[in-house]
């Protein structure tokens with residue numbers, strides 16, 4: 001990004017989040033120990049720091065609110081609901097402070113969603129916090145481990161086993177796409193789980209779904225995961241505010257960083 005912005009005569013100073021001091025003063029004012037920048041290319045997901053930077057009047061790419069909606073998978077699904085975007089049937093587990101999950105919730109859940117059932121921590125990436133539960137025993141085991149954490153349960157889109165589409169949308173346009181197929185026997189298609197990327201041509205419906213989702217969430221830069229249901233149905237899996245560039249650039253042969261740099265430059269003009 002530094003290189004591509006440099007091509008547009010925009011210089012970027014690299015800083016890690018722990019180098020950025022932001023604080024609220026005793027008189028209630030908020031300030032950061034940063035010089036004046038025209039924008040912040042924010043590659044972290046820290047809700048507090050990103051919100052403070054916005055309060056201090058920096059334009060963030062992506063915006064703090066959009067990052068927060070994507071970081072929490074349940075909030076993403078709730079925000080996208082009611083807009084005609086198909087998603088796996090999804091249940092939010094009730095938050096619980098006692099450490100004990102109730103049988104009544106599990107009974108109700110089983111009435112809504114069949115096994116095998118997908119279970120996710122609301123916060124997670126690289127496929128690590130996504131599981132497939134085969135029966136009540138596995139559900140109870142997952143609940144025991146996760147009962148104090150925000151989590152969701154979801155219909156398993158079996159036609160998409162080990163397979164999905166990753167689409168990069170920048171400034172409301174589809175910029176690059178790949179399909180990801182995992183042949184290791186794992187249902188998760190993430191590259192980190194053994195998925196391999198391949199160049200793909202998207203359907204109109206896939207493009208429209210990706211653009212619509214990025215728009216509703218207010219993302220400048222979005223990595224959208226789409227599943228493929230029965231008869232090729234387009235089903236939204238999740239939206240990433242901080243999707244990696246390197247694999248999709250290699251597979252799609254698109255300079256995604258350049259597209260993002262151009263979007264930033266035109267947004268600021």
Ligand SMILES: Nc1ncnc2c1ncn2[C@@H]1O[C@H](COP(=O)(O)OP(=O)(O)O)[C@@H](O)[C@H]1O
Nearest residue numbers: 088118124125126127128155156157188189238
């Ligand atoms: N409901 C589902 N049905 C089928 N496969 C799913 C479902 N949810 C997730 N997956 C698979 O698991 C992968 C990881 O899930 P995802 O929600 O994208 O979490 P992460 O943030 O860890 O990538 C997806 O790319 C997809 O291959």
Ligand SMILES: [Mg+2]
Nearest residue numbers: 126127225238
């Ligand atoms: Mg994903």
